[in-house]
Amino acid sequence: xxxxxxxxxxxxxxxCIVCDAxxxxxPSVFEVQHDNETCIIRPxxxxxxxxxxxxxxIIQSAEECPVNVIKFDLTPVEVSEAEAAAFASKPxxxxxxxxxxxxxxxxxxxxxxxxxxxxxxxKVMDPAIQALLAATTSRxxxxxxxxxxPEGMKHLPKLSPDQLPPDGRQQKVLEKTKAEATEPxxxxxxxxxxxxxxxxxxxxxxLAAFNRFMAPNVLEQEDPKVRCGSIAKYRAMAPxxxxxxxxxxxxxxxxIIREExxxxxxxxxxxxxxxxxxxxxxxxxxxxxxxxSGFKPDGRNFEGPAPRPLERFKVYxxxxxxxxxxxxxxxxxxxxxxxxxxxxxxxxxA
Amino acid sequence: xxxxPMRSMxxxxxxxxxEHGPLDxxxxxxNHLCAPYYFVPLTTIILMVGLLTYRRWTKPRMALxxxxxxxxxxxxxxxxxxxxxxxxxxxxxPITIMIFSTLFCIWLAFRQAAINDERMTRGLPLIxxxxxxxxxxxxxxxxxxxxxxxxxxxxxxxxxxxxKAPLEPPANPTxxxxxxxxxWYFLGLQELLVYFDPWIAGVxxxxxIIVGLIALPYIDKNPRGNGYYTFSQRPMVxxxxxxxxxxxxxxxxxxxxxxxxxxxxxFGPYETWDPHRPAALLNINVAEVFWVVLPxxxxxxKPGVPTQASFGLPVxxxxxxxxxxxxxxxxxxxxxxxxxxxxxxxxAQIGLIxxxxxxxxxxxxxxxxIKMVLRWLFNLKYFVAITEWFFNI
Numbered sequence: 192x193x194x195x196x197x198x199x200x201x202x203x204x205x206x207c208i209v210c211d212a213x214x215x216x217x218p219s220v221f222e223v224q225h226d227n228e229t230c231i232i233r234p235x236x237x238x239x240x241x242x243x244x245x246x247x248x249i250i251q252s253a254e255e256c257p258v259n260v261i262k263f264d265l266t267p268v269e270v271s272e273a274e275a276a277a278f279a280s281k282p283x284x285x286x287x288x289x290x291x292x293x294x295x296x297x298x299x300x301x302x303x304x305x306x307x308x309x310x311x312x313x314k315v316m317d318p319a320i321q322a323l324l325a326a327t328t329s330r331x332x333x334x335x336x337x338x339x340x341p342e343g344m345k346h347l348p349k350l351s352p353d354q355l356p357p358d359g360r361q362q363k364v365l366e367k368t369k370a371e372a373t374e375p376x377x378x379x380x381x382x383x384x385x386x387x388x389x390x391x392x393x394x395x396x397x398l399a400a401f402n403r404f405m406a407p408n409v410l411e412q413e414d415p416k417v418r419c420g421s422i423a424k425y426r427a428m429a430p431x432x433x434x435x436x437x438x439x440x441x442x443x444x445x446x447i448i449r450e451e452x453x454x455x456x457x458x459x460x461x462x463x464x465x466x467x468x469x470x471x472x473x474x475x476x477x478x479x480x481x482x483x484s485g486f487k488p489d490g491r492n493f494e495g496p497a498p499r500p501l502e503r504f505k506v507y508x509x510x511x512x513x514x515x516x517x518x519x520x521x522x523x524x525x526x527x528x529x530x531x532x533x534x535x536x537x538x539x540x541a
Numbered sequence: 542x543x544x545x546p547m548r549s550m551x552x553x554x555x556x557x558x559x560e561h562g563p564l565d566x567x568x569x570x571x572n573h574l575c576a577p578y579y580f581v582p583l584t585t586i587i588l589m590v591g592l593l594t595y596r597r598w599t600k601p602r603m604a605l606x607x608x609x610x611x612x613x614x615x616x617x618x619x620x621x622x623x624x625x626x627x628x629x630x631x632x633x634x635p636i637t638i639m640i641f642s643t644l645f646c647i648w649l650a651f652r653q654a655a656i657n658d659e660r661m662t663r664g665l666p667l668i669x670x671x672x673x674x675x676x677x678x679x680x681x682x683x684x685x686x687x688x689x690x691x692x693x694x695x696x697x698x699x700x701x702x703x704x705k706a707p708l709e710p711p712a713n714p715t716x717x718x719x720x721x722x723x724x725w726y727f728l729g730l731q732e733l734l735v736y737f738d739p740w741i742a743g744v745x746x747x748x749x750i751i752v753g754l755i756a757l758p759y760i761d762k763n764p765r766g767n768g769y770y771t772f773s774q775r776p777m778v779x780x781x782x783x784x785x786x787x788x789x790x791x792x793x794x795x796x797x798x799x800x801x802x803x804x805x806x807x808f809g810p811y812e813t814w815d816p817h818r819p820a821a822l823l824n825i826n827v828a829e830v831f832w833v834v835l836p837x838x839x840x841x842x843k844p845g846v847p848t849q850a851s852f853g854l855p856v857x858x859x860x861x862x863x864x865x866x867x868x869x870x871x872x873x874x875x876x877x878x879x880x881x882x883x884x885x886x887x888x889a890q891i892g893l894i895x896x897x898x899x900x901x902x903x904x905x906x907x908x909x910x911i912k913m914v915l916r917w918l919f920n921l922k923y924f925v926a927i928t929e930w931f932f933n934i
Contacts (some may be wrong), residue, residue, distance in 0.1 A: 299871050338771030375739045417932040439715045464739045466721060469804070473817055482735045483914070485822065487918060493908045494822035496735055498926060527846070 192525045193275040198246045199239035200264040203230055209511055218249035221261075243268065245347055245411045263315035346532035421511050425454045426541055433470050437515070445515060446470065450489055454503040456515040463497040467476045477501065491526040498528055505536045513539065548750040553652065566732035568621065568743035572809025575800055578917040580745050583926070585784070591651075592780055595772055596659065599652040600896045608631055608644070615640075621811045627799055634799045635725050643791055645782075645874040653770035661773070669769040719816055721801045728797030735805065736912050738933040746905065760891065760899050857927045866922035868934060875898040 201220060207230045213221040218263055220236040235241050239282040242249060242263075352538035417440055417448035418424075428434065428449040438444040445456045446466075459467050476493075477486040484495030490498045521537045523529040531537065562590035574583060591598060597605060619623045627633060657667050676682050709718070723731040733742035765774040772779055776788075803816035825834070828846060836844040850856045858865075880888040880896060888896050915921040923933045 388640070415875075435715075437711070444714055464734060467717050469717065469719060471804070471817065474819060479802040480717055480721045480804060483822070494824050496737065496922070498738065498923070498928045514691070525926070528928075 193272065194269055194527045195275060196246070196248045196265040197268045197269075198263045199242065201232060201242055201249050201268040202262050203232065203238060204260040204262055206258050208258050209471045210257060212257065213252040213261060214408070216252040216255060217245060220245060220249060221252065237267075251539070320430070413535040415516055416514045417445075417517070418509075419456075419513040419515055422454070422508060422513050422539065423511070425449060425513060425539075432477065433472075433488060435470060438467075440476060443517060445517070447506075447513070447515075447541065448488060450538075451541075453541050454504045454506065454513070455489075455532070455538045458502040458504060458517075458520070461497055462492065462499040462501060463495070468501075491523075494525060499524060500529065503532060503537050506539055507536065508539055547644070568809075568811040572812050575809045575915075577796060577800065577807060578914065580798055580800065580912065581753070581788065581792060585788050588783060588787055589780075592776075592783065594843060595651045596655045599655045601854060604648050604652070608648075611827075618620065618810065620851075621660075623808075623813050624810050626814075630720070631707045632725060633798055634704060636794065639725070639791070639796065644788075647787070650770060651772065654772040657769055657771050658773040661771070667769050672845065682866075710757040720801055720805050722801070723795065725798065728801075729793035730794045732801070735910070736916055740931065740933065743924075745798060746909070749902060749905050755905075756898060756902070760902075762891075781903075781906075789906065789909060822920060824916075824920050826922050826926045827867065827924045828860050828926065829915070832860070832909045832923075855929075857929055861925045861927055866920050868924050876904065 203484045207228075207229055209223055209225055209230060211223050213247050214223045220233060221230055221330060222233050236245075237328075246265075249261070249263055253263060258469065293537070339357070383485065420436060425434065425447055426449075430449055432449050432452045434447040434449075436447070437456075438446065444459045446459060448455050448457055460480045460482055461468050461481070463479065463482055463484045467477040468477040468484065468486060471478050475488055477488075477490070478494065479485070479497070482496055484492060484497035485502050486492050486497070489500075500523045503521040503523075504515040505521070506515055507516070519536065521531045521534060523531055539540065574580065592928065598607060605779075619628055628637065657669075660667060662851060722728065730742060730747060733746055736742070737746070761778060763775070763778075765771070766778075799805050799810045801816075802814040802822070804810075806818065806820045808818075810844055832846045833844050836842045847859045851859060878898070879900075884896075891899065912921075912924075926933045
């Protein structure tokens with residue numbers, strides 16, 4: 192059995208000048224990418240079964256390369272007599288179907304106008320190679336790769352970049368990662384500060400604002416106790432009358448009402464949706480302008496959607512002076528369910 | 542000083558109205574018909590008649606006549622002082638635009654549906670079938686959009702200059718606008734707040750509207766009507782939509798604009814907004830009807846709202862049991878009964894889950910008008926009033 196030295200691995204060292212020479216000679220192995228300013232080994236040519244029959248082309252390309260960046264491994268391979276003869280006679284004839292030249296693909300054609308001069312190519316191409324080329328140069332390539340990858344190449348897409356033969360683009364990537372791994376420069380520091388400031392501006396400030404927005408305003412409230420003057424004034428009111436003097440008191444005003452036997456402070460907030468009802472002295476009722484809830488002079492709800500009577504505040508006497516304490520409320524649950532109003536803190540006897 | 546033409550027109554009209562009794566009688570009639578228990582059913586009837594006769598009134602001549610009649614009515618109404626006061630508020634200018642643009646859009650859709658349905662009965666191709674709906678982005682679409690943009694900007698600028706923005710002084714609890722109205726597009730929701738608890742009218746119902754609109758294509762997978770106008774192929778679906786949008790949204794906005802006056806009382810469109818007009822609305826809950834009114838009328842059981850907890854249940858659950866039974870029947874039993882009778886076909890078509898979602902949306906949509914009518918007719922306040930849980934329905 193004769194032995195022939197064949198190319199089992201081909202790669203490109205750094206320093207490619209993007210001259211198209213190699214692609215002209217061996218278009219199925221090299222792809223010159225003018226856009227990336229580099230030359231790469233086509234994925235199909237990463238397999239030694241692909242490169243073996245192209246040994247002569249690859250060696251020729253390496254010799255033609257003006258900057259000598261094409262490197263290859265030569266390994267002795269045992270072949271049959273006939274194959275050896277065929278190999279010796281034809282300069283670059285394919286002995287196996289897998290060794291044919293690839294059809295120029297879209298990306299290649301764009302990258303190398305010189306390829307129009309390539310020698311005539313056989314029309315029929317190995318379907319496996321076709322699939323692989325389609326996979327690498329067309330959209331949705333992964334699907335094609337998974338379906339149509341020929342036996343013996345299936346491991347290739349799974350290899351990490353380190354395990355693949357190096358080429359110009361790979362080298363660039365390596366250089367870049369190396370540069371990033373070096374000591375931080377002043378620029379890095381400045382960039383870091385800039386990003387941190389941006390993060391603070393876009394993250395922490397709205398967060399703080401949100402926190403402020405969600406936090407209750409308890410501390411900013413007014414004093415819940417309001418001094419309302421002498422009791423005599425309220426004792427002089429007729430039963431069913433309403434004193435509106437403290438309606439504008441912030442944050443929540445109240446009416447002082449005179450019932451038959453007691454004086455109470457009634458919140459001005461409607462129990463339906465928080466509007467402020469108006470006291471209609473002629474109709475003798477409170478009437479909400481938002482949704483029409485009506486309340487009797489003692490605050491019991493009787494018309495419209497309000498579910499509960501108006502709330503009452505704690506009220507007590509400090510000597511002669513009436514004090515309304517809005518920190519304690521008396522909530523009646525219905526117009527007939529007003530037992531809480533009988534609490535001694537809820538009213539002053541008239 | 543030259544007299545404002547609008548003012549002089551108004552003065553003339555008032556003089557006419559004072560002299561001419563029939564106009565007053567007409568106004569009285571319209572005021573009377575605008576009581577909500579007439580207004581909402583009447584608009585619903587008009588809608589239904591419109592849907593039944595859509596092939597007739599959408600004909601251009603007929604539609605133009607109707608539009609002209611409505612415009613005459615609307616502009617003529619402006620001669621009334623009370624109506625004019627509502628219309629001229631800068632807040633309410635969009636309402637006028639909304640009324641006319643809604644009418645136009647409804648006409649446009651039903652006109653094309655009428656043509657298509659006519660063609661389908663005759664076996665002709667649809668109007669959409671020959672149309673190539675593709676246009677060139679440049680220049681056709683870009684120019685169209687540019688013109689629209691310029692026109693909109695111009696209209697907005699003119700509008701902003703002519704009518705001052707209705708800005709008011711800072712809120713003051715002693716001087717509250719009466720009535721206090723929401724922005725015009727929310728007046729329908731504000732109207733719902735009159736009948737429901739805030740969490741239902743303000744959270745649940747708007748949420749259901751949005752979720753329901755999102756869910757529609759998953760509930761209704763019928764491909765008919767996709768990409769072309771038709772009414773005869775989808776009568777029920779379109780009728781439901783027209784009721785939900787036309788009556789429960791647009792008509793409620795109109796009601797909120799023209800009929801809600803001071804103290805949120807109901808006024809006719811030509812009625813002076815008198816904040817001191819007495820209006821007695823003694824509301825009553827289902828619990829009171831069941832425990833007090835019914836036994837007093839029939840004498841079947843002893844009148845009196847329960848005040849004692851029993852059967853290990855809190856008192857409010859016993860008190861509200863009648864309302865809970867009614868609501869449970871409406872929301873849970875009625876759909877089952879319907880699935881076995883009237884809606885048998887729909888149920889078989891869409892299956893259990895989609896039927897359940899469909900009835901959840903449908904029952905809430907129908908619950909709104911039911912509750913409104915009950916309020917107007919019987920002053921019914923809540924079916925269930927459990928204030929302790931904020932659960933008032």
